Amino acid sequence: AQSVTQLDSQVPVFEEAPVELRCNYSSSVSVYLFWYVQYPNQGLQLLLKYLSGSTLVKGINGFEAEFNKSQTSFHLRKPSVHISDTAEYFCAVSDLGSGTYKYIFGTGTRLKVLA
Amino acid sequence: DAMVIQNPRYQVTQFGKPVTLSCSQTLNHNVMYWYQQKSSQAPKLLFHYYDKDFNNEADTPDNFQSRRPNTSFCFLDIRSPGLGDAAMYLCATSRDRGSETQYFGPGTRLLVL
Numbered sequence: 001a002q003s004v005t006q007l008d009s010q011v012p013v014f015e016e017a018p019v020e021l022r023c024n025y026s027s028s029v030s031v032y033l034f035w036y037v038q039y040p041n042q043g044l045q046l047l048l049k050y051l052s053g054s055t056l057v058k059g060i061n062g063f064e065a066e067f068n069k070s071q072t073s074f075h076l077r078k079p080s081v082h083i084s085d086t087a088e089y090f091c092a093v094s095d096l097g098s099g100t101y102k103y104i105f106g107t108g109t110r111l112k113v114l115a
Numbered sequence: 116d117a118m119v120i121q122n123p124r125y126q127v128t129q130f131g132k133p134v135t136l137s138c139s140q141t142l143n144h145n146v147m148y149w150y151q152q153k154s155s156q157a158p159k160l161l162f163h164y165y166d167k168d169f170n171n172e173a174d175t176p177d178n179f180q181s182r183r184p185n186t187s188f189c190f191l192d193i194r195s196p197g198l199g200d201a202a203m204y205l206c207a208t209s210r211d212r213g214s215e216t217q218y219f220g221p222g223t224r225l226l227v228l
Contacts, residue, residue, distance in 0.1 A: 034216070043119075043205055043219035044158070090157060103217060105157035 002027045004093050006106035014114050015083055021076040021109045023065075023091035033074040034092040034103070035065055044090065050074060061085070086113045118142050119220035121206050127226045128196050136191040136223045138206030146212060147189040149181060150205040152222070158205055164189060165212060193225075201227045 036044040048059025055067040091106040128134040150158035180192040209215040
């Protein structure tokens, strides 16, 4: 069965510092991978997605992620964070091989940017 | 322009009093999903519609029902809300099943008194 692990429940970082939010998944087949951001009391907004092709994916708000098949990881990075990046970040996987439609979400990482 | 709209944004109901949450979309997508998200947890899929075909998750309580009268609208009915049903309810759409990106609405926060 698929699963998604976000190892860090909370990540504090100072403004203008780099950040990496980790995501690992388990699946026996090819997957599509997504990162979503959720601001307080709002829905989920797509940051970026990996479907195929280049393993380095660039998204909105200066975020990027790298798909690493051998390590089954899809870590999210930003070279310089801003106060406005404070939010919850969810990694999700969609399984191609089983014919299912579902997203499996990780438990989320709360990014707190400090002034 | 809003693509997935949820109303109301905040809903207060009484224990056991039926409540309906609304979702509409301007994307003309085939699939509409309802998720329940409790505090500090990942969204949990309750059910989805593929066109008019309703698909319930195995662990979704019978207390939760859904209706999709047309492509644009989908409703979540909670027949007898309990205190444990207090959560954020997220509606999402996708063009089709499988790998398609899901687009989320802003959510409705339900409070049960």
